Amino acid sequence: MDFLGILCLLILATTLAGHFAHRAGIPAVIGEILVGVILGPALLNWVHLTTLVQTFSDIGVVVLMFIGGLESNLALLRKYLRPAIIVAIIGVIFPVVIMGLASRFFQFSWFESLFIGVIFSATSVSISVEVLKEFKVLDTKEGATILGAAVADDIIGVILLSIMIAMMGGQSGVAQTNLGIVLLEQVGFFIGVFIVIKWVAPYLMRLSDHLLMAASPTIMAIIICLALAWLAELVGLSGAIGAFFAGVAIAQTDYQHVVDVSIEPVGYTTFIPLFFVSVGLNMTFKGVWQSLPFIVVMTVLGVLTKLWGCGLGAKLNGFSRHSNYLVGAGMISRGEMALITAQIGFSAHLLSNDYYSDIILVIIVVTMIAPFVLKNAIHRAGQVTATHSIIEEH
Template structure:
């Protein structure tokens, strides 16, 4: 092994030790474990000690962590609930996109951004990253509930809407940005084809492949086949412009409809939570720096508050319009606050396409991370205020 590989092993060891201890003490203090893991990235990263950087290897492990986390989320989801609450999820997603695009767009304009940059900042904060919400919902046994199903469904719809908005904005920039115009019709057709493929995989392909795995002369063959399905669907989702996390989630849903759900779940969780998933949360913290913090403090403070409130109130309103109770509205809104990797990816794409100038890029990244760190606290409070959502359903107990 070369020196770079050995150095990465040292960093990996340090991060595993640090995230394990941080998660332990976070639990002891009644804080969601993901907060401790994000703080590890902030303390060890460029923001404070500058010991660890977001290298290609760390980023790769982080990307795998998102995929594995969402795969586990799909494994532990109830497809019947997802179907039942599809309509509320779509309404929640639409209103949850409109609120940040309009309100945060106008607020950005008041800070002297151009109208185009202001609109793009709104689009950045329209994206929900359900990965962190899934982790908190799992931790407090609230994933397999009507609120959990609505949050998951809304996050999928939210992701699609966000990709469409980003495609439109890059198309509007055209040759000015140096980026060839995106054919939105082709993107939409590819995404429709992807979801048709998802239906086929859930209905026929996954059950057939999982039965076939019993005949493979390999240890843990059902888990191997499940991982192949997960990685393939994550790759295909990314290929059509969606988040790979969405493909991994539906791969988990597909495996959950077979007789191999429990076997795969108990096999994949230790692997995911040993290395990959903690590194995803660490990478969120590694993106943070305090460069130019004091000069940009008014913008950061206002946008952080709006980042939380636009999803909390907008998605909560969407839930209310579908007949949810007060505590359920709060829980759905809280579950949609987190931005995480989806907003970071959108910001990076927009920065590369000159939709956002470099002067403000780091400030927007800082706001994304602050909102993402606040989200688990709000979600934990919302879960405790909705006691019916904290009960462990029978299907989860059996897992």
């Protein structure tokens, strides 16, 4: 029963934090992350990342990305697929090379340095999606590019991680990864996604009208969402990716609005705030002073490698200067994807225990900086201009 009290405290705290963040002109997610920092091990130590809190957080990511998919324009995603792939590739190369080389100056081995680069090549678009939604910029060419690049980024990250674990040769009980099977499974997943969007989701949503249950279309949409999220995790991708495509699938049916207005209250009353809180709960300041130079350097590079790398990718596709900045800013956040990669690598002994907590701290600090940079980029690009560009293109 203690969990009910913790849940009550966190929902109250995130609601107030989000309110005052809005009043201060700060993205609401920052207030919610700070709740985790203040109430968690970093400061007051009242709340810990228990199994139940983590489970609610995981559901929060899935629901958030499902809503992001629901509110995305599939035609726009297709149109900006090529720019998204280029943005993702360059956005992976920059952190792998630059942060990998920087790690060598802090006496990491070449193998550890390379893995640190791989950790920071990951992008967690969940937080960017929330900021883009908050400022009504999700359904723009920049938003579509960020979403597409995040999907490609996730696939590249899984491949790089698979290669590194394979290079370990099954040490310490970690099974050697068959990269060919991983790639084949992921190709199969995306073929399955196409089938779901084209035929399965429309059929199931029409079928839901005949079910004698309250809110049956929403129930069916949730079933599709959870199924695709589970399948994505089964092939080594993030469940958030599966949830996003489930949202895209439902958006192509006549039930988009019904599902959207039903899902948002469920997500934002409980699950989504706990996802942002969990980011803060991962933070700890233990031993921070001894590692401060490493943390500062890696935090700065963590921001700049995505900002410059993904911005360069957008520039190569003919985007304007402000759009380059917006796309780069939208890819800065690392969040759960980098945390998961770091945890897997730590378990596989790709990263020593000495610097593991410092890496986690850098990931969280970079993730907290990302919404500020993204908000600044949105204001510079001009929300009205971005919206008008979509109307003109159609």
